[in-house]
């Protein structure tokens with residue numbers, strides 16, 4: 001399936017520089033794994049790029065401040081997943097440049113060893129920026145019994161509305177190529193594939209031009225089809241190989257990284273710049289100036305909206321895209337490393353789901369890219385029969401939202417399945433005594 005493509009309104013919007021909030025709310029948990037530990041306290045003065053949270057374990061990364069200022073609190077604050085997590089609050093003040101570090105193209109990084117590149121990933125707080133926020137150094141520390149052959153670069157960005165990666169490739173294509181070279185060195189492989197969707201012609205042309213003389217980097221263009229950018233779907237389309245149920249791409253020799261993550265890798269390794277800001281698509285029918293903005297991590301959505309302006313009363317704010325994004329109950333949530341989009345809809349555009357009884361049409365089943373039977377999964381989850389749901393592939397669901405989008409009864413299918421998966425994780429943690 002492919003939802004009506006309403007992303008084109010920002011596809012040609014050049015990246016605009018960050019604006020300055022008065023306060024930053026920087027969560028210490030922006031990644032999968034253990035939260036970073038605060039290394040600052042109220043009253044401390046910090047400079048742009050300082051570490052304010054230290055990685056607390058192997059699956060954890062450092063957190064940095066994007067702007068200078070004074071720490072005024074370390075307190076719990078709400079995030080886009082509705083969790084309250086320890087957060088460093090900074091009053092922005094002091095001297096700094098809005099333009100950020102100067103982007104360089106030097107070959108000095110080539111003298112770094114694989115281990116040095118991987119430790120730079122952790123130090124500079126790199127995580128998967130496509131939404132998964134899995135620490136990059138863990139993904140690139142491939143176990144000795146796995147043989148990697150291919151780096152797959154995800155530039156597909158198939159969610160309607162989102163166009164940040166499209167602009168990043170067009171405007172920072174050289175940085176992406178350098179990021180790919182660094183990633184290849186970290187993995188010890190020599191083959192990369194960059195995957196695009198067919199509705200990104202400018203980005204495709206740009207990248208084809210940049211890699212024309214490199215036989216080890218291939219550009220592939222896939223049909224416009226949601227969820228083409230989902231990891232398992234992309235691996236299948238690019239390599240013809242299928243990731244086994246419950247497995248990872250590395251089980252079949254592939255490491256997948258989002259294009260934005262690889263630009264961040266270049267900035268960390270070549271420019272010595274930590275991951276403390278990112279490109280975010282801000283759009284929706286309620287937004288006055290939709291576009292792609294470079295936003296400091298820790299900026300609250302309310303401050304972003306004050307800057308981009310609202311032309312209609314917002315009825316729904318979604319962090320991410322309309323298919324997989326999370327509806328928010330507060331505009332106080334901050335932009336984090338995993339925030340690819342902020343979608344603001346008026347009452348006219350915000351779908352109101354009425355959740356009527358199932359009419360057994362089977363549409364949810366026919367669109368599921370994982371070959372699951374959503375209706376069946378949901379009934380098991382609703383009855384608390386989690387083991388049964390697992391037998392029917394609960395954990396294979398990629399939460400793409402296709403089933404909910406096509407259901408004529410407007411049932412909350414993907415949401416219910418997601419709930420079942422969360423319950424499974426909570427039970428596992430409880431059993432492990434976490």
Ligand code: SF4
Nearest residue numbers: 368397398400401403
């Ligand atoms: S949300 Fe899950 S069950 Fe529904 S279509 Fe996507 S993969 Fe299938």
Ligand code: SF4
Nearest residue numbers: 358359361362364407
């Ligand atoms: S799409 Fe909705 S109505 Fe149709 S079978 Fe699935 S749950 Fe039932």
